Amino acid sequence: MRKAHPLAGIIAGAARLISGVHVRWLDSQPNARQTIYFANHTSHLDFVVLWSSLPAEIRVRTRPVAAQDYWDKGLRRALAVNVFRAVLVARHQNSEEDHAAAANPRQAIDHMLNAMGTDDSLIIFPEGTRGTGGEVAAFKSGLYYLAQHQPGLRLVPAHLNNLNRILPKGEFLPVPFISRLTFGPPISLEPDEPKASFLTRARSAVCRLKEI
Amino acid sequence: MTNLDPQLVWAFAGVLGLLAISTIIGLVLKAAIKKPEAQATIGNLNARIGAWWIMTLIFALTLVISPMGSFVLFGLMSFLALREYVTLLPTRRADHRTLFWTFFIFTPLQYFLIGIHWYGMFAILIPVYAFLFVPTRLAIAGDTESFLERAATIQWGLMICVYCLSYAPALLMLKIPGYGPDAKLLLYLVLVDQLSDVLQYVWGKMLGRHKIAPVVSPNKTWEGFVGGVLSATAIGTALWWMTPFRPAVAAAVALTIALMGFAGGLTMSAIKRDRGVKDYGTLIQGHGGILDRMDSMCFAAPIFFHLVRYFYQR
Numbered sequence: 001m002r003k004a005h006p007l008a009g010i011i012a013g014a015a016r017l018i019s020g021v022h023v024r025w026l027d028s029q030p031n032a033r034q035t036i037y038f039a040n041h042t043s044h045l046d047f048v049v050l051w052s053s054l055p056a057e058i059r060v061r062t063r064p065v066a067a068q069d070y071w072d073k074g075l076r077r078a079l080a081v082n083v084f085r086a087v088l089v090a091r092h093q094n095s096e097e098d099h100a101a102a103a104n105p106r107q108a109i110d111h112m113l114n115a116m117g118t119d120d121s122l123i124i125f126p127e128g129t130r131g132t133g134g135e136v137a138a139f140k141s142g143l144y145y146l147a148q149h150q151p152g153l154r155l156v157p158a159h160l161n162n163l164n165r166i167l168p169k170g171e172f173l174p175v176p177f178i179s180r181l182t183f184g185p186p187i188s189l190e191p192d193e194p195k196a197s198f199l200t201r202a203r204s205a206v207c208r209l210k211e212i
Numbered sequence: 213m214t215n216l217d218p219q220l221v222w223a224f225a226g227v228l229g230l231l232a233i234s235t236i237i238g239l240v241l242k243a244a245i246k247k248p249e250a251q252a253t254i255g256n257l258n259a260r261i262g263a264w265w266i267m268t269l270i271f272a273l274t275l276v277i278s279p280m281g282s283f284v285l286f287g288l289m290s291f292l293a294l295r296e297y298v299t300l301l302p303t304r305r306a307d308h309r310t311l312f313w314t315f316f317i318f319t320p321l322q323y324f325l326i327g328i329h330w331y332g333m334f335a336i337l338i339p340v341y342a343f344l345f346v347p348t349r350l351a352i353a354g355d356t357e358s359f360l361e362r363a364a365t366i367q368w369g370l371m372i373c374v375y376c377l378s379y380a381p382a383l384l385m386l387k388i389p390g391y392g393p394d395a396k397l398l399l400y401l402v403l404v405d406q407l408s409d410v411l412q413y414v415w416g417k418m419l420g421r422h423k424i425a426p427v428v429s430p431n432k433t434w435e436g437f438v439g440g441v442l443s444a445t446a447i448g449t450a451l452w453w454m455t456p457f458r459p460a461v462a463a464a465v466a467l468t469i470a471l472m473g474f475a476g477g478l479t480m481s482a483i484k485r486d487r488g489v490k491d492y493g494t495l496i497q498g499h500g501g502i503l504d505r506m507d508s509m510c511f512a513a514p515i516f517f518h519l520v521r522y523f524y525q526r
Contacts, residue, residue, distance in 0.1 A: 020295060020299075022494055132305075162299065165299075165303065165308075168305055168308060171308055173309075173312050175298075175308055175311040175312050175315060176291070176295045176315055177295060177298060177299045178295060178296060178299040178493060
């Protein structure tokens with residue numbers, strides 16, 4: 001059994017307090033099986049809040065995938081690596097590089113699969129970058145490739161509401177709003193399902209949680 | 213432990229006795245009534261009673277420890293109430309820094325001013341300084357979309373959640389000749405105000421037929437209003453011994469508290485309906501959020517404070 005970082009409980013509690021998060025599991029249960037939680041992305045707080053809202057015994061085996069350029073320095077790095085055990089991946093700053101990366105997504109996927117090993121779960125944000133809190137952007141392919149490589153994975157959609165208001169893009173001081181995190185029922189990749197239709201389905205599994 | 217005044221202890225003992233009786237009634241109802249549609253109401257009733265125990269213990273502890281305890285408690289409630297309120301608002305990105313000021317500068321400052329007994333500044337910090345600051349800061353942010361609406365909603369939030377609510381612990385800075393400790397006055401306000409809410413709910417559930425404002429608040433009925441206000445007034449009168457008032461004055465004051473409390477509940481409900489929600493939050497089991505519980509207090513506290521200050525402070 002993996003031991004949680006001694007600060008993990010305190011940090012998770014503080015994150016839940018600051019974000020005032022109200023967690024709901026709709027037709028879905030916390031489960032210790034290997035899972036990929038995928039959610040909409042509007043704030044640097046997203047994975048912290050999602051991770052903090054998981055039950056402690058599941059949290060200790062759940063690793064968020066986070067942007068290397070933001071989390072790989074100073075105190076943030078210490079937190080990301082030691083407490084959250086984040087999997088840091090390089091982001092691509094412009095769309096041209098994005099296309100180049102899309103041609104060879106293998107590296108990032110392998111990195112994530114390695115990080116998961118045989119019993120860790122992941123938190124990912126398939127939009128790839130933070131939105132403004134309005135429409136959820138189209139999903140990048142990572143989720144599809146992960147599901148394809150490891151067919152037994154549970155894929156749990158989650159919707160985060162209001163975190164963009166607590167700490168919007170470009171702000172460094174948070175304002176307290178009450179946020180909401182909704183987990184939905186797991187989805188899975190159908191045999192022979194085309195990539196595009198799977199990603200659309202995954203995206204709508206996240207979006208529908210906003211309205212319920 | 214400066215506040216262990218015998219009258220204060222008696223009043224709290226009364227509240228605990230009342231809670232014990234309510235708990236027993238709740239349990240009996242739960243065991244006796246099996247109709248599924250009544251079960252939901254009784255479940256909510258018992259959740260409310262459970263929450264009352266916790267709220268009473270927290271309030272009693274802070275009141276007994278020292279005035280500072282009450283300042284911190286009400287300050288925290290203002291903070292949480294304001295958070296529930298702004299969460300419902302359609303705030304825009306450009307409001308971020310202004311909101312930061314309201315939460316982290318004006319709210320603590322208001323309670324700090326009570327703590328240092330600076331009445332003159334306490335009374336104008338929000339209606340003068342914050343009211344001018346908020347629109348100015350919004351203008352600097354440069355977004356003019358729905359400008360007046362945004363400024364007004366933030367101002368109103370500060371007014372209700374912070375300014376009005378802070379009048380409750382501000383009672384502790386009044387100096388009334390021959391009366392003390394002032395903690396009794398705060399307890400009296402909280403008792404009459406909250407009992408009025410509870411009794412309106414109880415009367416309404418038992419006899420409620422005619423709705424007062426079906427669009428704004430479907431649960432408020434004339435029977436609940438009249439029964440609740442009159443019985444709260446009766447209790448407030450019977451508690452005259454813990455106040456500086458004569459019994460007749462206590463009756464008038466208790467009636468005012470109950471009526472203002474009703475006004476607060478109705479007004480804050482209108483905001484909830486406008487924003488399309490049932491409750492402001494989920495913090496207090498069975499009750500909703502802080503603002504759902506304190507809406508009546510926000511209206512009753514300032515009026516009660518100024519009545520007492522005008523007529524009794526020398």
